[in-house]
Amino acid sequence: MNFKNLIHFLTELNKNNSKEWMDANRKWYKEVRDDYISWLDKMDLALAAIDDQYYSTPGKKGINRINNNLMFHPNKPIYKDHFGAGLDKRPNTGDFYVEIGIxxxxxxxxxxxxxxxxxxxxxxxxxxxxxxxxxxxxxxxxxxxxxxxxxxxxxxxxxxxxxxxxxxxxxxxxxxxxxxxxxxxxxxxxxxxxxxxxxxxxxxxxxxxxxxxxxxx
CATH class of the missing domain: 3.30.1460 (Yope Regulator; Chain: A,)
Structure with missing residues (x-):
């Protein structure tokens, strides 16, 4: 996982938090997101190997949207300053949250x-x-x-x-x-x-x- 690239992307996004910037850098965003999902998949397997009660949660299922919910938080920027995901997401229980930020x-x-x-x-x-x-x-x-x-x-x-x-x-x-x-x-x-x-x-x-x-x- 290239966390340096992920943090660099988030830093630039935070400086230019707009749909226009995101649209112009969509390829970069997808590259970083896919890399993060692959890393989550790796961690999913690693955690399952040490916890016999672990609930398998692939990266695509665990990753959160990078968009803020402006309906409930209208004063927040359009995009978050981090990538977040939940692992071990058994329904109706508390998951294990992983956040990589700036x-x-x-x-x-x-x-x-x-x-x-x-x-x-x-x-x-x-x-x-x-x-x-x-x-x-x-x-x-x-x-x-x-x-x-x-x-x-x-x-x-x-x-x-x-x-x-x-x-x-x-x-x-x-x-x-x-x-x-x-x-x-x-x-x-x-x-x-x-x-x-x-x-x-x-x-x-x-x-x-x-x-x-x-x-x-």
Missing amino acids: EQSMLAGGFWRPVPKTLRSIRDAIDYDGEELKKILNKKSFKETFGDLVLDEKLKSAPKGFSNDHPHIDLLRNKTFAVLHSFSNTEVLQEDFEQKVIKVYQEMLPFRRYLNKAVTV
Whole structure:
């Protein structure tokens, strides 16, 4: 995968974020996109080899559109400043998100502001066995890789059906249950980047499995 070419393309696109520029550079865009899809296919096979529960997700299925959704975000530029994709995309579960951007890239997983039914299922799991989730979140290697949960809005008090003195109230008040690990461009361009992706995937796996079990059982 020529990540240097991908980052160069995104840098130029960010300077000239218009349909006219994209149309004039459509061949370059397709070249970069196809290269990224091929790399996703490679990672799809690599992750399947280390995870017996992995849900095969070819690059074409996993890759996200580069266009921003201007209907809901009219003030955003036409095109994103990154290439994003989801792997291990089993239906109705949280996938493993891979984003390569201009200044930094990231791997993320979990649920970002899930729908009420899904959020309730996660909270019910925490109510039943929150200690298991805390054990995952507080593991030394997990902390070193992700820090804490992604910072997002939290309820000011206990969600409906739970008390303010619940032993896991800090977790229950979350609206988002996700973690992320960032990479610099220098790291992305290094030869061992794929191995680092696999290592982060493995570290995140218990967290994702806990959440996926909560929303599917």
